[in-house]
Amino acid sequence: xxxxxxxxxxxxxxxxxxxxxxxxxxxxxxxxxxxxxxxxxxxxxxxxxxxxxxxxxxxxxxxxxxxxxxxxxxxxxxxxxxxxxxxxxxxxxxxxxxxxxxxxxxxxxxxxxxxxxxxxxxxxxxxxxxxxxxxxxxxxxxxxxxxxxxxxxxxxxxxxxxxxxxxxxxxxxxxxxxxxxxxxxxxxxxxxxxxxxxx
Amino acid sequence: xxxxxxxxxxxxxxxxxxxxxxxxxxxxxxxxxxxxxxxxxxxxxxxxxxxxxxxxxxxxxxxxxxxxxxxxxxxxxxxxxxxxxxxxxxxxxxxxxxxxxxxxxxxxxxxxxxxxxxxxxxxxxxxxxxxxxxxxxxxxxxxxxxxxxxxxxxxxxxxxxxxxxxxxxxxxxxxxxxxxxxxxxxxxxxxxxxxxxxx
DNA sequence: TTTTAGATAGTAAGTGACCACTATCTTCTC
DNA sequence: GAGAAGATAGTGGTCACTTACTATCTAAAA
Numbered sequence: 001x002x003x004x005x006x007x008x009x010x011x012x013x014x015x016x017x018x019x020x021x022x023x024x025x026x027x028x029x030x031x032x033x034x035x036x037x038x039x040x041x042x043x044x045x046x047x048x049x050x051x052x053x054x055x056x057x058x059x060x061x062x063x064x065x066x067x068x069x070x071x072x073x074x075x076x077x078x079x080x081x082x083x084x085x086x087x088x089x090x091x092x093x094x095x096x097x098x099x100x101x102x103x104x105x106x107x108x109x110x111x112x113x114x115x116x117x118x119x120x121x122x123x124x125x126x127x128x129x130x131x132x133x134x135x136x137x138x139x140x141x142x143x144x145x146x147x148x149x150x151x152x153x154x155x156x157x158x159x160x161x162x163x164x165x166x167x168x169x170x171x172x173x174x175x176x177x178x179x180x181x182x183x184x185x186x187x188x189x190x191x192x193x194x195x196x197x198x199x
Numbered sequence: 200x201x202x203x204x205x206x207x208x209x210x211x212x213x214x215x216x217x218x219x220x221x222x223x224x225x226x227x228x229x230x231x232x233x234x235x236x237x238x239x240x241x242x243x244x245x246x247x248x249x250x251x252x253x254x255x256x257x258x259x260x261x262x263x264x265x266x267x268x269x270x271x272x273x274x275x276x277x278x279x280x281x282x283x284x285x286x287x288x289x290x291x292x293x294x295x296x297x298x299x300x301x302x303x304x305x306x307x308x309x310x311x312x313x314x315x316x317x318x319x320x321x322x323x324x325x326x327x328x329x330x331x332x333x334x335x336x337x338x339x340x341x342x343x344x345x346x347x348x349x350x351x352x353x354x355x356x357x358x359x360x361x362x363x364x365x366x367x368x369x370x371x372x373x374x375x376x377x378x379x380x381x382x383x384x385x386x387x388x389x390x391x392x393x394x395x396x397x398x
Numbered sequence: 399t400t401t402t403a404g405a406t407a408g409t410a411a412g413t414g415a416c417c418a419c420t421a422t423c424t425t426c427t428c
Numbered sequence: 429g430a431g432a433a434g435a436t437a438g439t440g441g442t443c444a445c446t447t448a449c450t451a452t453c454t455a456a457a458a
Contacts, residue, residue: 007426007433028316031230034417048434050419111310114374117227127375151395158388162361165368165389169360172367175313176326189357190364196350196396206407206452233443247408249445 013052016042018062025105030112057120060113064125067106072132074099085144086198089137089163090191096167097187107171134160141198150198159198166190212251215241217261224304229311256319259312263324266305271331273298284343285397288336288362289390295366296386306370333359340397349397358397365389 008016020041024033035056039046053059078095079088100107113123137160144150170190174183207215219240223232234255238245252258277294278287299306312322336359343349369389373382 010432013433029230029314031228031314035419036417044433045435046418047420047436051433054419056418108314112314114371115228115230115307115311130375155388155392158385158392161368161372161385161389162365162392164371165364165366166361167364168367168371169364172313172363173360176329186357186360189354190360193354193357193361193396196398197392197394199395209407212407234445235443243407244409245444246410246446250407253445255444 010052014062015066017049017052017059018066021059021063022066022103022105022109025109026103027105030105030109031115057122060109060120060122061125063106063109064113064122064129067110068125068129068132071096071099071106071129075136079140085140085147085149086195088140088144089198090195092137092140093163093167093191093194094184094187097170097184100167100171101174101183104174107168108175130164134164137163144198154198162194162197166194209251213261214265216248216251216258217265220258220262221265221302221304221308224308225302226304229304229308230314256321259308259319259321260324262305262308263312263321263328266309267324267328267331270295270298270305270328274335278339284339284346284348285394287339287343288397289394291336291339292362292366292390292393293383293386296369296383299366299370300373300382303373306367307374329363333363336362343397353397361393361396365393 017038020038021030021033024030024037024041035049036046038059039049049059053062075092075095078091082088082091110126113120113126116123138156141150141154141156141159145152145154145156170183170187173186216237219237220229220232223229223236223240234248235245237258238248248258252261274291274294277290281287281290309325312319312325315322337355340349340353340355340358344351344353344355369382369386372385
């Protein structure tokens, strides 16, 4: 062997693999990323990947775990300091957009998983993440209603769908333009329009 | 040869191929549909596909052409009979949802094309379709503003993105639930929330 | 009306490239 | 020296696309 770099521990490699996949997904179709491309970017041989993951699908499961933990933590941190429902929603919106604009591969992987027909493990994890996310939104809206901060006639389920949809719209926009620079600026404008529907 | 069925013309086969692909995309990941699966569903051999299309990608271009024509026609017909901007937008929204609920494979193919990195022909066609769609929305909103039907301070660009995003949200919801039945009912509720943001 | 020739739709059977995954050997670390 | 990380070199399967042949259709000549 000619390698001079030290071996890393299994856990380090697992994390590195997951993050490399997220990185690559920012540049190309996630479903088209090969284990070879992954290994190349990590400076390993293709076979080495399978020392740490039993299947390719399990790497995607790892990604979903990574996302679920970091995204929810990021969002909870953002809304903790806010008081009113509207402010919480706005912080959540902007935190989410800043997260995906830092990791543009993530929404692409998410959509890609949803495209599959069969209920794979990563797809189930996506479903669970979205359900958890929607629950949080509905909690905020419900207490916002109780406190008289939101329109008492607001259809919470529809408002939740609209919230998530508007994030998807921004993501799609950035995929069209391949230009994530002004995503945050646009996000503010979009939320301002969305806000009107809550009052 | 043992076949008893007559040969069809090239144009008939091209159309049939495109519609079969749309059909299949309603059930499985569009990018994972093989030319073999397509041929099977049409009762042809795999090689026969390539009598009518030079590459697999060109079939997707055919799909995008099909969609662009039918969707826009469907939508223009829906808004023609409406008067106010709000009514036009609502008709457009519901027409769009009824269209994709009749052809659930279409949004999946669209998303799938956007995932690609390189600017393939079908991806460019998707971009063009979305741009055309956004133009129509903005036209309606602009005249709605002039007539005093919409909030004069409305951010039209953001409202357009929110409109498209809300459709994406509904589509995603149907992909999660694999249940397109109540998509139209949900659509009305979502538009009612959206409408508030225009006033 | 019949014959026939050119064009086209379709079949059958590849081909080469790619890819997830594996078996075996080598190197590193403790 | 044991156990784990990595390298090397497969293997079987899949897939888009091709080549060479056959069946069918059309239209004009006889």
